[in-house]
Amino acid sequence: MTEQRKRYLRRRRRYTVCIQIGRVLLLVAALALWEIAARLSLVDPFIVSSPSRVVATLATLYTSGDLWLHLGTSCLETVIGFVLGTLLGTAVAVCLWWSETLSRLLDPYLVVLGALPKTALGPIFIVWIGAGTASIVAMALAISVVVTIMNMHVGFLSTDKQKIRLMRSFGATRGQILRFLVFPANYDTLFNTFRVNVGLSWVGVIMGEFLVSKAGLGYLIVYGSQVFNMDLVMATVLLLAIAAVVMYQGILWLERLFKKQLGVMG
Amino acid sequence: MMITLRQVALTYQSPHGETEALRDITFSVEEGEFVSVVGPSGCGKSTLLSVIAGLETPCGGTVTVGGETVDGPSATIGFMPQRDGLFEWRSIWNNVTLGLQVRRLTDDEHFAHVRQLLARYDLADFADKRPSELSGGMRQRCALIRTLATDPYILLLDEPFSALDYQTRLSVSADIHDIIRREHKTALLVTHDIAEAISLSDRIVVLSQRPAVVRSVHCLDELRGIPPLERRDTAVFHTVFNTVWKELNAVD
Numbered sequence: 001m002t003e004q005r006k007r008y009l010r011r012r013r014r015y016t017v018c019i020q021i022g023r024v025l026l027l028v029a030a031l032a033l034w035e036i037a038a039r040l041s042l043v044d045p046f047i048v049s050s051p052s053r054v055v056a057t058l059a060t061l062y063t064s065g066d067l068w069l070h071l072g073t074s075c076l077e078t079v080i081g082f083v084l085g086t087l088l089g090t091a092v093a094v095c096l097w098w099s100e101t102l103s104r105l106l107d108p109y110l111v112v113l114g115a116l117p118k119t120a121l122g123p124i125f126i127v128w129i130g131a132g133t134a135s136i137v138a139m140a141l142a143i144s145v146v147v148t149i150m151n152m153h154v155g156f157l158s159t160d161k162q163k164i165r166l167m168r169s170f171g172a173t174r175g176q177i178l179r180f181l182v183f184p185a186n187y188d189t190l191f192n193t194f195r196v197n198v199g200l201s202w203v204g205v206i207m208g209e210f211l212v213s214k215a216g217l218g219y220l221i222v223y224g225s226q227v228f229n230m231d232l233v234m235a236t237v238l239l240l241a242i243a244a245v246v247m248y249q250g251i252l253w254l255e256r257l258f259k260k261q262l263g264v265m266g
Numbered sequence: 267m268m269i270t271l272r273q274v275a276l277t278y279q280s281p282h283g284e285t286e287a288l289r290d291i292t293f294s295v296e297e298g299e300f301v302s303v304v305g306p307s308g309c310g311k312s313t314l315l316s317v318i319a320g321l322e323t324p325c326g327g328t329v330t331v332g333g334e335t336v337d338g339p340s341a342t343i344g345f346m347p348q349r350d351g352l353f354e355w356r357s358i359w360n361n362v363t364l365g366l367q368v369r370r371l372t373d374d375e376h377f378a379h380v381r382q383l384l385a386r387y388d389l390a391d392f393a394d395k396r397p398s399e400l401s402g403g404m405r406q407r408c409a410l411i412r413t414l415a416t417d418p419y420i421l422l423l424d425e426p427f428s429a430l431d432y433q434t435r436l437s438v439s440a441d442i443h444d445i446i447r448r449e450h451k452t453a454l455l456v457t458h459d460i461a462e463a464i465s466l467s468d469r470i471v472v473l474s475q476r477p478a479v480v481r482s483v484h485c486l487d488e489l490r491g492i493p494p495l496e497r498r499d500t501a502v503f504h505t506v507f508n509t510v511w512k513e514l515n516a517v518d
Contacts, residue, residue, distance in 0.1 A: 160351070162347040162348050162349060162351050163347070163351050163353070165316070165321060165345070165347055166345060166347045166351050167368065168321050168339060169319050169321065169339050169343070169344075169345035169422075170339070170364070170365045170368040170369060170416070171338075171339040171340070171341070171368065171369060172368045176368055180353075180364065180367070180368065181353065184353070184355050184356075185353075185355070187355065262355060
């Protein structure tokens with residue numbers, strides 16, 4: 001290794017470490033400022049809470065066992081909504097790719113559904129399928145399904161025409177073209193859709209829980225704000241942020257695993 | 267097995283209007299012959315190959331392969347698309363056996379044939395690699411082996427070298443040419459590169475601008491037996507090149 005390269009690497013490493021330290025400092029400073037402001041009554045801790053109160057609330061939630069109940073409920077609903085929305089959306093996208101007539105027929109309705117704020121459908125779901133988990137999952141599904149249909153359909157349609165020509169020259173059926181070419185060519189589209197859908201499913205679940213639930217993070221937030229327990233609201237938002245990030249990272253991990261598997265299988 | 271086209275015509279219909287791609291195409295390719303079709307860009311050369319491959323139905327005229335009228339994709343014809351068209355998510359082995367998998371010919375006998383082809387053309391060690399790990403020339407050979415795997419009598423090549431840089435293109439086209447000769451295939455190459463057509467073929471069919479008609483046919487009997495790269499130094503090469511160049515640029 002040349003002297004110049006060593007110097008470059010050293011500088012690079014130092015820079016990375018500085019950034020890491022900076023990030024931690026930023027967080028610590030914000031928390032400290034928040035804590036001090038609350039302690040000195042510069043802000044009303046009753047309204048803005050404080051880090052120590054948030055931690056205390058989390059500890060109470062943990063010891064009472066409520067933490068896992070609410071966290072688990074929301075996570076489960078999100079996962080179910082995500083899986084259903086993605087599966088259903090992809091299935092519909094396949095149908096649209098398969099039949100141009102169907103795609104032409106449904107096009108304006110998909111545009112309307114895409115533009116419509118799906119949260120407006122919440123009360124309808126509650127009336128139709130009851131005030132419970134099913135409605136919350138339906139919300140998560142409704143939000144992610146339309147995006148999935150549109151993303152996947154566009155991806156399918158953009159498959160290399162030359163490759164489709166090649167498949168047809170082998171006498172491939174439409175099903176074979178889908179299985180051998182169109183679907184695998186869109187693995188990246190699929191994983192991008194996954195990433196978007198995790199976030200959207202959370203939106204649906206929290207929205208749904210605001211409306212109907214008796215458990216879950218959305219329920220805790222609404223309940224906390226109604227009884228003016230801002231410690232509980234802040235603690236729950238923190239939990240939600242962690243859960244959402246963990247799930248997002250989970251998808252990234254799945255993607256890496258899948259790509260590695262693909263590399264092995266060929 | 268020979269290809270015969272008689273007064274083939276094809277007009278595309280679309281909401282924006284009619285596009286007459288092919289007007290009157292008549293020529294034939296003898297068994298074991300290497301024929302190139304040259305024409306200006308967008309003159310319908312690719313369409314012509316699609317018609318012969320049975321991917322498009324002509325509006326008029328007839329196409330026969332081995333005496334039978336073409337009415338859909340058939341195993342007698344192997345198609346090599348523009349660029350190499352390798353599937354990046356599949357290993358080289360799964361790329362070259364794609365046609366066999368589609369046709370459900372995944373038995374030992376067919377696989378042994380593919381293994382033989384890979385070994386003969388120096389790709390045996392790359393069977394487990396991804397296309398992205400191979401050079402442009404190797405990818406091109408894989409694309410050809412993928413076509414040869416289903417053992418067609420006739421190869422249709424649609425500007426297969428157009429994405430390669432000049433250096434690679436010269437050596438790869440000579441390579442592909444040798445493989446096709448060695449495997450005793452009948453070949454029809456579509457290209458806009460006059461030099462490439464002259465250096466590889468027994469005969470050249472020159473098409474006009476759209477709507478395409480056959481403008482002329484050049485026999486290259488004097489060049490028979492001369493390897494592609496050496497052909498480029500001959501006097502005949504330059505004469506034919508100039509003639510075809512003028513024909514392509516002539517306005518009716």
